[in-house]
Amino acid sequence: AQSVSQHNHHVILSEAASLELGCNYSYGGTVNLFWYVQYPGQHLQLLLKYFSGDPLVKGIKGFEAEFIKSKFSFNLRKPSVQWSDTAEYFCAVTPYAGNMLTFGGGTRLMVKP
Amino acid sequence: NAGVTQTPKFRILKIGQSMTLQCAQDMNHNYMYWYRQDPGMGLKLIYYSVGAGITDKGEVPNGYNVSRSTTEDFPLRLELAAPSQTSVYFCATSQRTSGYTDTQYFGPGTRLTVL
Numbered sequence: 772a773q774s775v776s777q778h779n780h781h782v783i784l785s786e787a788a789s790l791e792l793g794c795n796y797s798y799g800g801t802v803n804l805f806w807y808v809q810y811p812g813q814h815l816q817l818l819l820k821y822f823s824g825d826p827l828v829k830g831i832k833g834f835e836a837e838f839i840k841s842k843f844s845f846n847l848r849k850p851s852v853q854w855s856d857t858a859e860y861f862c863a864v865t866p867y868a869g870n871m872l873t874f875g876g877g878t879r880l881m882v883k884p
Numbered sequence: 885n886a887g888v889t890q891t892p893k894f895r896i897l898k899i900g901q902s903m904t905l906q907c908a909q910d911m912n913h914n915y916m917y918w919y920r921q922d923p924g925m926g927l928k929l930i931y932y933s934v935g936a937g938i939t940d941k942g943e944v945p946n947g948y949n950v951s952r953s954t955t956e957d958f959p960l961r962l963e964l965a966a967p968s969q970t971s972v973y974f975c976a977t978s979q980r981t982s983g984y985t986d987t988q989y990f991g992p993g994t995r996l997t998v999l
Contacts, residue, residue, distance in 0.1 A: 776925070777926075779909075780924065787904035807990075814974065814990045814991055814992040814993055815976075817988075870915060870929075870932070871929055871932065875926050
């Protein structure tokens with residue numbers, strides 16, 4: 772079975788700082804990868820996803836993630852965070868063409884104004 | 885479109901009580917899922933359904949039951965509530981065709997406390 776690790780449980784940044792959240796997965800085959808965000812009091816929303824092709828994927832609100840197959844990683848980045856990016860971020864993986872997502876434990880991001 | 889709706893938003897149960905968490909969708913998606921979210925643990929799949937009349941267990945099904953009589957609704961039943969079932973429950977849907985994974989869309993969640 773696959774597993775997902777998000778090593779940073781809590782991250783605190785000042786506005787305009789750059790962000791990188793780590794995500795590593797364990798699975799031997801081809802995967803589909805997702806980043807979801809949960810803003811305070813709201814439900815999970817899709818930030819971006821990787822299915823195939825260019826390993827650098829761009830999502831909403833200026834986020835991007837890079838799939839590095841050799842490192843089993845799918846790190847999330849944003850060059851300049853805003854206070855409104857305060858949220859919990861979840862990485863998730865499913866085997867290619869699979870239907871069962873496995874989630875990481877989440878990273879709580881707090882951006883100080 | 886409402887998307888994925890869940891009721892109730894909050895509920896407190898006593899040990900041994902039963903309840904049903906409701907999930908409804910208006911996106912005509914074939915797949916529906918129930919997850920629970922525990923602090924620091926991410927989301928874990930409880931049950932899922934590939935269409936009306938078809939359900940299957942996920943990673944943590946014990947203590948729960950589901951049914952799917954229509955495309956739109958996927959209720960989750962707790963028969964004998966236990967403190968270990970204190971969690972936030974999320975319903976999700978996706979439109980999945982053979983050999984292709986698609987994005988899951990989540991409801992707002994139900995926060996359940998069992999005392």
